[in-house]
Amino acid sequence: MAIEMGRPGADGLGDVVRVLGEWQDDGGPLQLHPGDVGWFWRFGVKRTAEATRTWSRAGEVLAVGLLDGAELLRLAFAPEASRDEELAQQVAEDVSAPERGVLPEGKVYVEAPMGALVQDLLFKDGWESGEPWTPLRRDLGAPVPDPGVHVEAIGPQQAHEWAEVLRASFDGSTFTDERWHAMAAGAPYADARCLVVRDEQGQAVAAVTVWSAGEGKLGLIEPMGVHRAHRGHGYGRAITVAAARALQELGSSSVVVCTPSSNVGAVATYRSAGFEQLPERRDLCRDAS
The missing domain is CATH 3.40.630.30 (Gcn5-related N-acetyltransferase (GNAT))
Structure with a gap:
C-alpha cells in the first residue's frame, strides 16, 4: 500500500495526540511530543489543525509533522517505522517540494529524530546541518x-x-x-x-x-x-x-x-x-x- 500524506482536521487532532503519546519511549530518540502540539494549540484549534500533517499506510499513521512556524517542520515516527524506506522517501519528497504544501520555497528546516532514515535521504539530497540544540533528561x-x-x-x-x-x-x-x-x-x-x-x-x-x-x-x-x-x-x-x-x-x-x-x-x-x-x-x- 502507498504512503499517503494527509491533514487530520480539527476533529482528528485528538487521535494525532494519542498516537504521538504512544510513540514516546525512554529508550527511543527524542521526537515531536504531544506537548509540542499542546503548546502550539495556544494559537487555536484551527491553526493547529492547519499546521499538522500525517503520513499513513492502509489507514495507519506512521509519521506526524507539525509546522512550528512556516519554515520549520518537526517530525515524529512510529518506533517500527523510523527506517521504513517507502515512508522515508515519501516524507523526504513531500518536505522538499514546495508544491506539496508542507514547506515553502527558500530557507526551511526539518527537525527529525536521530537515526530516522529521512535524515539520511535529506542529507543525500543536499540538506545541511542547522543550529545545534541541547536536550536534557x-x-x-x-x-x-x-x-x-x-x-x-x-x-x-x-x-x-x-x-x-x-x-x-x-x-x-x-x-x-x-x-x-x-x-x-x-x-x-x-x-x-x-x-x-x-x-x-x-x-x-x-x-x-x-x-x-x-x-x-x-x-x-x-x-x-x-x-x-x-x-x-x-x-x-x-x-x-x-x-x-x-x-x-x-x-x-x-x-x-x-x-x-x-x-x-x-x-x-x-x-x-x-x-x-x-x-x-x-x-x-x-x-x-
Whole structure:
C-alpha cells in the first residue's frame, strides 16, 4: 500500500495526540511530543489543525509533522517505522517540494529524530546541518526533592499571572491570557499542568508548563521562564524541580527539555535541577534562495 500524506482536521487532532503519546519511549530518540502540539494549540484549534500533517499506510499513521512556524517542520515516527524506506522517501519528497504544501520555497528546516532514515535521504539530497540544540533528561524513577519554594498550579482564574510571567521571561513574547485559555482547551492539556513559583511577597516570578504523554511515558517541559526582574535567585532551578515532581505525579517515567546550545544559562539551570545533558542534535536546513 502507498504512503499517503494527509491533514487530520480539527476533529482528528485528538487521535494525532494519542498516537504521538504512544510513540514516546525512554529508550527511543527524542521526537515531536504531544506537548509540542499542546503548546502550539495556544494559537487555536484551527491553526493547529492547519499546521499538522500525517503520513499513513492502509489507514495507519506512521509519521506526524507539525509546522512550528512556516519554515520549520518537526517530525515524529512510529518506533517500527523510523527506517521504513517507502515512508522515508515519501516524507523526504513531500518536505522538499514546495508544491506539496508542507514547506515553502527558500530557507526551511526539518527537525527529525536521530537515526530516522529521512535524515539520511535529506542529507543525500543536499540538506545541511542547522543550529545545534541541547536536550536534557531526568529520570523520574527515584523521588524528586522538594523545590524549596512556594509552587502553585495555575487554573483559569490565574491565567493572567502565568501569561505575565511568560511575557517577562522571553524578549519579544506576545503571549496573552487568551492564548493560555486556547492552550488549556486543547486535547493535550488534559495531561498537562501550568505552574508558577511565588516569592516571599506572593508575586509570581517563574512559570512552566509540563506535558505528560501518559503513564510510563516520556514527559516534556515546554516552556519554562523566569521573570527578568527576578533572575539570579534560583527560581529557574526551583521551578524545573517542581516541573519534574508534577510529571512524576502524572505518571511520567522521565522528563525531557530541549534548548538552543547557545543558551548556556538555560543548560546550566536544567543541569542544576538534576537533568542529564544529552548529545547535541541539529535541525536539517535547506537554503534554496
